[in-house]
Amino acid sequence: MSDQMPDSAPQFLTVGEGEAAREIAMLVRPAQAGNGAPALVWLSGYRSDMSGTKAVELDGLAAELGLACIRLDYSGHGLSGGSFRDGTISRWLEEALAVIRHVAPDRVILVGSSMGGWIALRLAQELARQGGVTLDGPKLAGPKLAGMVLVAPAPDFTSELIEPNLKAKERKSLAERGYFEERSQYSPEPNIYTRALIEDGRTNRVLDGIIETGCPVHILQGMKDADVPHAHAMKLVEHLPADDVVLTLVRDGDHRLSRPGDIALLLSAVKGIIRSSTNRQMPT
Numbered sequence: 001m002s003d004q005m006p007d008s009a010p011q012f013l014t015v016g017e018g019e020a021a022r023e024i025a026m027l028v029r030p031a032q033a034g035n036g037a038p039a040l041v042w043l044s045g046y047r048s049d050m051s052g053t054k055a056v057e058l059d060g061l062a063a064e065l066g067l068a069c070i071r072l073d074y075s076g077h078g079l080s081g082g083s084f085r086d087g088t089i090s091r092w093l094e095e096a097l098a099v100i101r102h103v104a105p106d107r108v109i110l111v112g113s114s115m116g117g118w119i120a121l122r123l124a125q126e127l128a129r130q131g132g133v134t135l136d137g138p139k140l141a142g143p144k145l146a147g148m149v150l151v152a153p154a155p156d157f158t159s160e161l162i163e164p165n166l167k168a169k170e171r172k173s174l175a176e177r178g179y180f181e182e183r184s185q186y187s188p189e190p191n192i193y194t195r196a197l198i199e200d201g202r203t204n205r206v207l208d209g210i211i212e213t214g215c216p217v218h219i220l221q222g223m224k225d226a227d228v229p230h231a232h233a234m235k236l237v238e239h240l241p242a243d244d245v246v247l248t249l250v251r252d253g254d255h256r257l258s259r260p261g262d263i264a265l266l267l268s269a270v271k272g273i274i275r276s277s278t279n280r281q282m283p284t
Contacts, residue, residue: 010079015098022075022082024095025050028103029059032066038146038277039068039105040270043096043123045114045154047184047191049078053258054151054266058111061267065274070108072099085179085192088200089115089158093122100143107146109273111266114228114255117153121206124148124213147273148217151266152255154228155236158201161228162193174198185226186256207239216244216276218269220262222253244276 012023027050031039040062042055049055050071062069074092075082096119100108112120127142154161166174173180174195181190217240221233230249237247248269253262 025079026072029069031068038107043112043116089204117150118155146277227255
């Protein structure tokens with residue numbers, strides 16, 4: 001069936017205007033007719049894309065259950081246009097929000113990996129802020145958030161994990177060149193962190209107060225994560241006091257959490273959120 005192979009036909013959405021315009025690639029799997037369950041939305045990590053193991057496995061789950069699934073590549077990533085060095089949390093958030101509004105599902109479950117966890121939390125805030133009706137008239141309509149699954153989430157990683165650990169030569173490079181490079185254990189190309197990314201990160205902080213997502217949240221975190229220490233996930237839980245939060249610590253798990261056992265945990269967490277969203281929709 002053609003709807004089982006969304007990978008063969010990425011769609012493109014223009015986000016931004018003028019010089020800021022960029023073509024954002026997305027893979028959209030439609031729900032089977034009559035399936036009213038929430039759409040799954042995959043949000044990748046820094047320098048990751050929608051063709052990674054976890055993203056493909058999530059889409060496979062959607063195919064199996066007849067759910068809609070939305071994946072996208074941020075600008076400067078994967079199949080999308082735009083320069084990676086122009087990327088900031090605000091810019092990538094704008095793109096994710098634009099794609100979700102374009103596809104326009106009624107309800108969504110956000111599944112965010114690493115930096116995608118930060119984007120997911122900011123999306124929750126933006127959907128809450130922009131939804132509803134005000135005295136000035138209706139705001140932008142948006143889907144309701146049915147739940148969140150965060151894999152090794154890295155909210156505020158620029159200010160919490162990068163800035164406090166900057167070496168003198170990295171600070172000098174930021175000041176003089178506007179970026180610094182760091183060796184990547186996942187790619188032959190170095191990671192690039194720009195001054196714009198770091199400065200914009202401060203304006204997108206979520207760990208500076210209570211985060212109200214209004215939905216169940218399941219966090220998966222490896223205890224041998226060399227990139228985002230598990231203490232960071234514990235800190236995030238402290239900022240989610242009002243929500244139904246489950247934290248699963250994987251004792252020997254690394255940052256990627258892409259082993260078969262890790263994938264099974266991820267899919268189980270997503271299924272749990274789907275079940276809880278269905279229960280909440282049932283009349284009492």
